[in-house]
Amino acid sequence: MQVLKFGGTSVGSSKAIEQVCQILVKHKPAGKYAIVVSAMGGITDKLINAGQLAGAGQEEYKSVLQEIETRHLDAIRELFPITAQSSQISQLKKKLNALENLCDGIFQVGELSARSLDKIMSFGELISCVLVAEKLKQQGLNANCKDSRQLIVTDGNFGHAAVNFPATNHNIQAYFAESAADYTVLPGFVAATADGETTTLGRGGSDYTAAIVAAAVNASVLDIWTDVSGMMTADPRIVSQAIPIAHISYEEAMELSHFGAKVIYPPTIQPVMDKRIPVWIKNTFAPEDYGTLIQDSSERSMAVTGISGIQQIALLTLEGSGMVGIPGFSKRLFEALLRERINVILITQSSSEHSITVGIHEGEMLRAKAAVDEEFATEIHEKKIEPLQVEKDLSIVAVVGDKMKNHHGTSGKLFGTLGRNGVNVRAIAQGSTEKNISAVINKADVKKALNLIHETFFEKPLKQVNLFVAGAGNVGGKLLEQLQQQQTFLQEELGLQIRVTGLANSKNMLLSEYGIKLSDWKEQLPQADASDIPAYIARIKALNLRNSVFVDNTASAEVAKTYHEFLQHGISVVTCNKIACSSDYQYYKELKELAKNYNASFLFETNVGAGLPVINTLNDLIRSGDRVHSIEAVLSGSLNFVFNNFVNGANFRDVVQAAQDEGYTEPDPRIDLSGVDVMRKILILARESGARMEMEDITNNLFLPQACLDAPSVADFYDQLDVHADHFKQLLSNAVAAGKRLKFVARYEEGKASVGLQCIAPEHPFYNLEGKDNIVLYTTSRYREQPLIVKGAGAGADVTASGIFADIIRTAR
Incomplete structure (x- = not known):
């Protein structure tokens, strides 16, 4: 049968x-x-509603009954020919008359009992x-x-x-x-x-x-x-990547159904499991789909079969030194809950016996607290235990699988994944059979957690990364182009799906939980909400997406001051903005510590050499035990361009103007020519080498006359360059006379740093540095006689964007 x-x-x-x-x-x-x-x-809900309205003395129950009648009459007229409708309608009317009489009686009495409600729901x-x-x-x-x-x-x-x-x-x-x-x-x-x-x-x-x-x-x-076509690896309404489970054991199905899987009612499994009767879950509307076959354990190799969760959970914690070594506390706790018919979903107890924690449905927490505090009133009065602690707004996520006990590291993967993404675990429970690992987390983190866990155990070929980008100008625009261009490669070769879920500039901010279409962001962004940094941050936190990365393409001090807000929420930060890492040492150190404590990445390779691996190379040296003795570098692509083009017969003003016209300098060239930008870069390298240093500790040997720096406007600055033309000619002639070339050099050695214009001899590696290239020389214990050299293009939107892109990939991997 x-x-x-x-x-x-x-x-x-x-x-x-x-x-x-x-x-x-x-x-x-x-x-x-x-x-x-x-x-x-939907009919059972309407029946319950009708009963409740009748019990509350509200005549609206009659309208609900009419809706129920209309729904079934319509079905009869559509299902049967006219000749067969009469008998069907007659049977229906008979049942509905009985239902109406029942509700009328409840209305007259003004009370809906559990017995009456059962009778109503049966119709x-x-x-x-x-x-x-x-x-x-x-x-x-x-x-x-x-x-x-x-x-x-x-x-x-x-x-x-x-x-x-x-x-x-x-x-x-x-x-x-x-x-x-x-x-x-x-x-x-x-x-x-x-x-x-x-x-x-x-x-x-x-x-x-x-x-x-x-x-x-x-x-x-x-x-x-x-x-639906069977049980799924997760709730598809929350985890869009969920897939059907073809085969599952009775025990696994029971665990998943108890922990929120809606496809099958939890008590269903036990009777058929006792008789070893297979259960096949099929889709009425797609009958050819395989569905899910529930039977004895299969030979499936995967450790985890599915993940699920229960919302609206409260944690109850009974604790106190008076519990240690005294039997009976747990028994009394559960008996108090039993008297109130409160179901316990999760149990965990500290090995010290100092506390016991249970999870229940949030709607029952007030009754639970009253019952437990009454049960232990004497012990609470005598200070042996504390009044019952109640925490709400929680949820349980559960990982289920028969094979978990044979796979080492399942728990580590689960909790590591949650921890790296800032999901705090409030309590843990694991059955002795090791078929279920349950974690209590904040309700706001459920969607993020389920997607993270599913990605970890079921989507290994493809990891989703969500970017929130600030700055869509030269560098930001190039980054978006590169992301769009590389989407297919990233998915096929690296298993990464990088989505831009937030984009903001100084005027507008655009957010989409499901990703912004990169082909038309230029049209979308101007139509979006007005830009507001606090609001942008708040919405990023509210979305609470997994593997989130904040990308700062700006030079804004205001944006740089917000990094800590992202890191302490487990959101990684990638930035080409030098302000944060060159600000007060304490803030720089705080950001590094936050990244470490909250398992987030804080990456800023492009702060120093655009796309050049300057910081990564330095970090690799230090992590492997090498010691830095000195760093010597040309770190400004704009200054290198200026002095490479400032040759005999050239006017210094014209060269600076050309550099600005080419986009190599800031709108105010003094930011580059003053050496402040280079000071920030050598400061960052010094700090990454382990030095505790501030900007004022760096010596800046200015080559610009003070009058140029003090000019009230950029136009006046250029006028001052003309006024001091002889000064610049003299600098050039001195270098030429000595057979050398002018380079703006940064240096760090044994705790001291300086920047300034230097005359470089032909045998020096800096001498032949052309165009806007940068170069860094690391002299270390291992590279003492021949410095380690990193050299290449150190300026430009394309290379800077590529450096940011590389850092984004590092956060994902």
Whole structure:
């Protein structure tokens, strides 16, 4: 015998019921079939609403009953020919009249009891059972409808009745032994006491009804038809990358269903597991899909089968020194909760016995606290224990898999993934069977956590990185171009999906949880909200996306002051903005510490040499135990361009103007020519070498006359360059006379740093440095006789963007 169950969406409309009938027609009667059906989708909620309105003395219940009647009448008219509608409508009216009389009585009394509510809720399944059975008869099948209340016997716990299995099994076996029908349609969810009072098996109880019937008749298989193609590795409404699970064990299915998987009602598994009856979850609307087969453990190699979660959790913690070594505290705690009929979802206890923590549904926390504090009133008064501590706004995420116990490091991967992304774990529970690892986290982190865990265990080929970009000018624009160009390569070769989920400039800010289309960001950004740095940061935090990276392409001091807000939320920071790392040492150190403490990356390679691996090379030397003796460098592409073009016959003013026109200098060239930019760069290298140094500790040997620096405007500055033309000619002539070239050099040696214009001899590595290239010489314990040289283009939007791009990839890997 085979048992099939169809859920509310599967019988939710006339079209859906016809689809169910087509599925059943394909099941040729090679034996008997029991078909368990739910109420039409949404009807049970309407029935509950009608009962509650009636109990509250509100006549609106009549409108709700009318909606229920209209819904079923429409289904009858669409399902059956006119000649067959009369009898169907008559049966429907009879049931609805009984329902209306029941609600009228409740309205008169002004009270809705659990017993009355069970009776009201039963009408949805009782009506849909008749509709499906009659439609099957019309299809020419030998079908009938059997009221489950005549088969399933329960206690009187209305709302969630417990089944009397000996009596129930006897009734089911006796009925099917005598029934001549090939297809017997039964209403799910409903049952009755031994006295014939209607009871229900709990929301989702239609699954349970099907499992009870399947176990009683030793069915060959139990099919559960729903609106999804089987159990998923995660809730697809939260994790868009979730995939169907083809095979799963009974134990795994039970764990997942208890921890929030909605496809199957938790008690369903036990009856069929005891009889080792396979359960096949199928999609009514895609019947060719394989679905999920629940049976004995398969040979699947993956450690984790699925992940799930429970929302609206509260943690209760009982603690105190008076608990240590004293038996009975746990027993009394659970008895207090039992008296209030409060279900405990998670338990964890410290090895010191100083505390015990349990997780319950948040809606029950006030009753729980009152009950527990009353139970331990004496101990609380005597200061032996503390009043019960209650924490709310929490959720549980659970990782489930039979094979986890045979895979080392599963827990480490789980908690490492959460920790690296700033998801704080409040409590942990792991069963002795090692089939389930549960973690309590903040409710706001659930979506992020589930996506992270799913990515870790199910999406190894593709890791998603979410970028929040500040600055969309020259460098930012080039970065976006490069990201768009490399999308396919990153996915295919590195397994990275890099999405820009936030983009802001000085005027507008654009955010999209699902990513900004890079092909038309220039059109989207001007239409977005007005730019507001605090609001941008707040929205980034609110999105709380996994693997988030803040990318600063600006030169803004205001933006640089916000890095700590990202790092302390586990959001990595990549920046070409030198201000943060060259500001007060304390802030620089704070950022480095925050990155370490919150498992975030703080990367700023482009602060010194644009796309050149200047800082990474230095870090590799130090991490491997080398010691830096000195750093000598030409670190300004703009200054190198100026002095490479300042040759005999050239006017210094014209060369500076050309550099500005080419975009090699800042709009105010004094920022470059004053050496301040180079001071920041050598300061950063000194700090990365381990020096505790401030900007004022660096000696700046200025070559610009003070009058040039003090000019009130850029135009006046250029005028002063003309005034002091002889000064610059003299600098050049002195160098030429000595057979040398002018270079603006930064130097750090044994705790001291300086910058300034120098005459470089032909044998020096700096002598032949052309164009806007940069060069850095590291003299270390290992590179004492021949310095390690890093050389290449050190300016330009393209190379700077590529350096930022490389840092973004480092954060992901």
